[in-house]
Amino acid sequence: MTVPSIPPAIREILACPRCHGALLDAPAERVGESATLRCPTCALRYPVREGIPVLLLDQARSDQG
Numbered sequence: 001m002t003v004p005s006i007p008p009a010i011r012e013i014l015a016c017p018r019c020h021g022a023l024l025d026a027p028a029e030r031v032g033e034s035a036t037l038r039c040p041t042c043a044l045r046y047p048v049r050e051g052i053p054v055l056l057l058d059q060a061r062s063d064q065g
């Protein structure tokens with residue numbers, strides 16, 4: 001299975017919309033889910049849809065529940 005990758009140039013400008021910190025790759029939690037981007041500061045996960053990160057707070061999920 002291939003996880004859609006984010007080009008390095010795009011990745012460098014990605015930042016958490018809440019704290020503006022750097023985001024980390026996080027693998028999918030379940031089969032069939034896409035990978036996410038995780039903010040270690042806010043403990044939020046942002047979805048990656050069709051290889052495009054969705055950096056919206058109302059789309060983010062808590063990493064702790």
Ligand SMILES: [Zn+2]
Pocket residue numbers: 016017018019020021039040041042043
């Ligand atoms: Zn953050």
